[in-house]
Amino acid sequence: MQAEKLARMANQIATAFAHLPAARAAERVAGHIRDFWDPRMRAGLARIAAEQPEILSPTVVEASRQLETAAGTGPSPQ
């Protein structure tokens, strides 16, 4: 999928959680993406984080790292 569109969607999610402390925001962004994004979209985000991190907000970069680390399908933190 288009990197620009995926990045925009992810950055939108990060903006919605911007009121939270950075670590908590990244956790919530990762949880939201885990709960609602199809695996190919998550893979696309991982590629963007690796190749074009500059188009992602720092929160999304951290969320992507968490998703990669966990790579599971457990429930997201609320």
Next chain:
Amino acid sequence: MKDFILPDPDFGTPARTSAATVTLTVDGQPVTVPAGTSVMRAAAELGIDIPKLCATDSVEPIGSCRLCMVEIEGRRGTPASCTTPAEDGMQVHTQTDQLAKLRRGVMELYISDHPLDCLTCAANGDCRLQDMAGAVGLRDVRYAPGANHHQPRQNGEANPRYIPQDETNPYFTYDPAKCIACYRCVRACEEVQGTFALTLERRGFEARISTGAADFLSSDCVSCGACVQACPTATLQEKAVIDQGTPDRAVLTTCAYCGVGCTFRAEMKGDQLVRMVPAKEGKANRGHSCVKGRFAWGYVNHPDRVLTPLIRARITDPWREVSWDEAFAFTAERFRAIQAAHGTGAIGGITSSRCTNEETFLVQKMIRTVFGNNNIDTCARVCHSPTGYGLKTTFGTSAGTQDFDSVAHADVVLVIGANPTDGHPVFAARLKKRLRQGAKLIVADPRRIDLVQGPHLRAAHHLPLRPGTNVALLTAMAHVIVTEGLTDAAFIAARCDGDAYADWAGFVAQDHLSPEATADLTGVPAADVRAAARLFATGGNGAIYYGLGVTEHSQGSTTVMAIANLAMATGNIGRPGVGVNPLRGQNNVQGSCDMGSFPHEFPGYRHVHDADTRTMLESAWGVPLSGAPGLRIPNMLDAALDGSFRGIYIQGEDLAQSDPNTNHVAAGLSAMDCVVVHDLFLNETARFAHVFLPGSTFLEKDGTFTNAERRINRVRRVMAPKAGLADWQVTQGLANAMGAGWDYPHPERIMAEIAATTPAFANVTYDLLEREGSVQWPCNDAAPLGTPVMHAEGFVRGKGLFVITDYVATDERTGPRFPLLLTTGRVLSQYNVGTQTRRTANTVWHAEDRLEIHPHDAEQRGIAEGDTVRLASRAGETTLRATITDRVAPGVVYTTFHHPDSRANVVTTDNSDWATNCPEYKVTAVQVSRTNAAPVETAAE
């Protein structure tokens, strides 16, 4: 009306509710009724039908016809039983020699000015006047012929009192010659519908019903049918009955238009539908209807319907008619080939919110168990998916909290981003009735919708906010409520998460979120916001009703949570008269979501990550299930363009017309190898399809719909499927062609499976629905007859969760190139993309989509009324005609999307809600200019 053919008892006057009761005797029989009940209704409760003409139980009595006279021991005279309240100890006699004589005299007068053409009258056998003449034993009319209203000519000259029949309304006629001036139609228009389109002109013998306009079509009449239903003669008569004769049987079923879910009696002759009449026993509509459900069902028999399956190898090829089996085999082969080449996740499907619960359940089951993935979505994606996210987050469940009856107990109603008089007309009629009783109304909408001001109706506050600023406005209202100490502290302490409330209260109390600080942003004067917030917090029962003007934004989910915050902060949850009420758009959009149509949720809103649910369903269905969320509709189209998603089964949705950024949708669909459209008509999406499977209308199948109040209503088959198969059978055929091995004999079996696997539906059976009429989920052992009001004792999630709602401006910005904001909506007479309503006579009211533009903006651009204008955005452009109106604020333009030729969604962008991808239909930066292009001509698809 129609009593002897289709039992539908008329109690004469409305029911009363009172804790106190009175006991009286009628014709020697004792009866106990609530205080305030009329003598007429008390008698009717005993099965005693007192003769009546002007009384009917849908409107208040006026005691005009003098036919319902009774004798009451100890009282002088013969009072009208319809206007006489029953009292303790009263002894009433309904049949005496004196009464018989008086009633014959009354009927003699009526008949002396009525045409005696009963045998050729359309209401023959369905006429209260005819019935009453028989009931009172009228055998003779002693009055000499003289002045009358029913003879076109008298003594060789034109009769000045004769008014010709008005046939301008496409669905019913008005024949003044048959009018008995009983006033029932006028009262129905006022009391039931609240439009006040009818009046009684002049007095005495000269009195006649009038619309106040040249004819019905040009009047304020909204064609809801209440007057026709109330009319005791053939004065107001359905044209279908005139053409076809009176029906001979009726089947109770549920309307397939909006999310109100009105119960109708489908009145039939053989397998031909004659008319749809709203049913008094309908718990959503209480006997009322709108122009769509009442009259706009002609599409069922429209010649455009495709009744034979079609296939083609490429979308540039002509269609080829095939058998059902060949269509299923062709589709199965293509889908399996795609999966073999591109993976299990390369295909998916879309359920329809127009179809039944049982049908959507089957489609999602097919995709999860036969396709083997969770690539399942529904049109709620583009409307109320933010409601699902927002209410699940804050309350714990994805649904409205109330029943429609609740509005009768509301003291203050906030309507935000909804236009109920057009979108949910029957609910609007009930809301207006409550407002006429004194409830206060706050409207937050960029347009001056009809609720803002109308006959006997004026909103206390209209907050005409700039499109895209819902969150800022609602947070400003919360700011007022918190900083002025107007919260319901006891409710919050008992029912809500205290830490989350403290965080939220601190957040909204910040100065930069005050009405004064945000007035420039929202465009709403701070004093108005403060006054509205105070009214909502202190005015008694506060209820919030909202629509797509809330959800279809980049902050749609945030806005839903802001609404939930407001309701919790003021303690307006958990009892009649309050609550958060999403006005769902489609007849079964609630049900399609309940049935697991989202790619991250199984039926009953259980996440696909939930291992326990997955295990249970795997056991029930006998196949392994994916635990990964699937693609949502916009993601499917994106994935089609990158080649990873190549096949789709679309049941009853017209993506190419209804979804935003049409060019992007067309590109996505064109990129797929197999698009299957399952619909009534070759819609816009079918242009990109390889397979067309004919659909069945709601009249052609059994099942259930779930309306906006979580009410599960039965849909009953009144005629055979015109294409041979009901939609659930089509899905079963396709699934079996792919190896499913299903053998559902009837939708009842599917509902049994739903109940067995979905806790909120655990006690739902067709037998229960037959007994109760309908039930609202949750319906289980804890609530055997359903749940009218949710969260009464506690929230589904435990404690209500306040969520911080930071305002974030949409990416869609105005600027020099695109200085105006376009927002979209719909009109009363048309429904969504118009697939059905454009194939009915409703087009007489809305033959084309128009662009509403403020006089100031029009003048700046040299645009006159009716000019063809070019509407351009960053996504695309189209042309349509302009309507100049100050309904919209300067800087805002508005249009509908009912006609494919207007191509409104060519202009809308693919911006979407941050949480759900719900498109941002309601905010598009545009430019409008005059054009020399030919006006858009509307044509059939």
